[in-house]
Amino acid sequence: MSILLFILGVLVMVVAVGVSIGLHEVGHLIPAKRFGVRVPQYMIGFGKTLWSFKRGDTEYGFKAIPLGGYISMIGMYPPAKNKGVVGATDAPILRKSSTGMFQQMADEARHAAAEQLQPGDENRLFYKLPVYKRIIIMLGGPVMNLLIGIVMVGIVTVGFGMPTQTSTVDEVYQCVVPLGQETTRDASVNNGCLPSDAPGPAYAAGLRPGDTITSFDGKPVGNTDWVPLTQAIRGHAGESVPLTFERDGVEHSTSITPYKTERPLINDQGQVVTDASGKRETVEVGFIGMGSKVENISQPISSVLPAVGTQLKGVTAVVLDLPARVAAVGKAAFSDAPRDPNGPISVVGVGRIAGEISAMDQIGVADKVASMFSLIGGLNIALFVFNLIPLLPLDGGHVVGALFESVRRFVAKLFKRPDPGPVDIAKMLPLTYVVAVGMMVMGAVLIYADIVKPVSIFG
Structure with missing residues (x-):
């Protein structure tokens, strides 16, 4: 019976993670469509598409690797400028050769983005939106996670106590x-x-x-x-x-x-x-x-936001020191060193804790349910903070890029210089890949540690 309850707890958390990811992407999808951007895909997972359907301009579906989700928006990469040619436009340039690997990566990304364009997309491009609209779209996902966290914390503090x-x-x-x-x-x-x-x-x-x-x-x-x-x-x-x-x-x-x-x-x-x-x-x-x-x-509803604030403060402290903390977790996983119970854990660790809570006979049903809500709330608060890291491909990196563009245009206007145009985030792809690889390595370390030396909230 305990094994079945453990599996049930893990499954509850798997569903909760999937719903949290799905709602995160909805947070991007709704304002993107509201502002007229064409969104070809809304997908949960990565890799091969398992199941999908199309409604309007968007294909909705699930992919084989359930490690995240995404929406694709037309016009994420602005076209390169054909500088040095009289009468040149901002049309995409497809080069036969490149000045270097990084430039080629940027050109290939622009080329792939250009292939998605359809007649009538001229005014439905993401990069053509005003800066504040782009920021709203990119913050929509993290804000959705924050709202989920607030609701979960509210249910626990006010409803369960x-x-x-x-x-x-x-x-x-x-x-x-x-x-x-x-x-x-x-x-x-x-x-x-x-x-x-x-x-x-x-x-x-x-x-x-x-x-x-x-x-x-x-x-x-x-x-x-x-x-x-x-x-x-x-x-x-x-x-x-x-x-x-x-x-x-x-x-x-x-x-x-x-x-x-x-x-x-x-x-x-x-x-x-x-x-x-x-x-x-x-x-x-x-x-x-x-x-x-x-x-x-039971606490008054006025205590919900302070409780969320306390969690935000704790998660932010972990994220600001994330590489060092992950290194400490890796050291503990490959040695006899103790693991910090307050350090970072992966979704595997969260699922394991959920399973332990579900299987414990000493905990009543109400306390188990409250603990699940608390875990889901903490997970979404962590997703909110993590996605605000100002590095691509995270949402915070796109926000910083939009803000930089706004400042650059303001300075150009102040000194009566030509409009420098949108920031070309395609040029940041090398750094983006480095960050992505770093995130995957840290994720792998945490998952391994959560398997061989898991954190237990019960000691």
């Missing part, structure tokens, strides 16, 4: 274990306590698992106020403070004296603060020795 620390006590420590010794203690022997340890203030005050703290130092504590409560406890080291809690529907009063000890430094969001080397920063604060019960609590 986010894991949230509550004011309900989950565990109570009978003693205060010095920082750094937690993992060396045997909890089965005297609850991990030594005679030299200070007694746990929470245990001494009568708190037990299942109790819900309702006030601290005379101030009410709400169900989701665990972080403010922790900060208040830390600020009252050595002071006797009144505390109330509810047990089995009955409210009880007690007093508690937080023990001053070294603990990890936490920020206002309850996250542990680390230094530049990744080591936890510590500070002497009040500590009472108890843990919070984590529950899925």
Whole structure:
């Protein structure tokens, strides 16, 4: 049964990846058609066409290699200018010889593009559109992924709820274990306590698992106020403070004296603060020795965009350092070095995680569904950021080319020079191929690593 559930999780993610790619291309297709560009093909996958149909000017279909998708637009490459000839036009030039391999690559690309032209296409060429329309077309795909990510994050945060620390006590420590010794203690022997340890203030005050703290130092504590409560406890080291809690529907009063000890430094969001080397920063604060019960609590819709922003920030940090991170993954895959659980993974890794979630008996159905939505959202946010990298053949490279053209034309107009015309991205094909090969190599490394040394979110 577990194997079937694992396969089901993988299949769900395969479909989700396919739909995400398809909608990405729809993000390009809709504005392209809206602006009058002829789109001969809309395809999911690469290689040999498996199935297709034609509607209007466009052939829609699936290809054999499901590693992406594309739409083809007429006029992506502007024709070379027949410079030096009186009365020359911008008609494509088909050279019998070339000044070099790179020039020949550009000429061949223009020639292939020219062969797609049909009568009536003169005003349906991509490069003839105003710059802002070209940018809208190229940003349409990434924006579609971002919208999918926002919807998925919204479904999880508002519909299913986010894991949230509550004011309900989950565990109570009978003693205060010095920082750094937690993992060396045997909890089965005297609850991990030594005679030299200070007694746990929470245990001494009568708190037990299942109790819900309702006030601290005379101030009410709400169900989701665990972080403010922790900060208040830390600020009252050595002071006797009144505390109330509810047990089995009955409210009880007690007093508690937080023990001053070294603990990890936490920020206002309850996250542990680390230094530049990744080591936890510590500070002497009040500590009472108890843990919070984590529950899925529905968040307001206003929390969706900040949650998306947090994911965007994390993904951007990975993408900005992608070559180094992929190299680290490759090193881990071919050695005994540990793999960074926060490093990049391939779609194979995402599928494997989805399978693990689906097969786990300890996770309820609702949590499994929420995890799938979360994975799909994270995948689309990653696609959004990745496609904005300002290098061809990615969408960000086309946007940068259009912006450069706009700036170049503005400067020419400012200094009353002739219009330089559209940017010839065909000249960038050598760099485009280098980037494409680099992307394929990094993808192969990640896929191999996800097979031989996969990242597991469950440790």
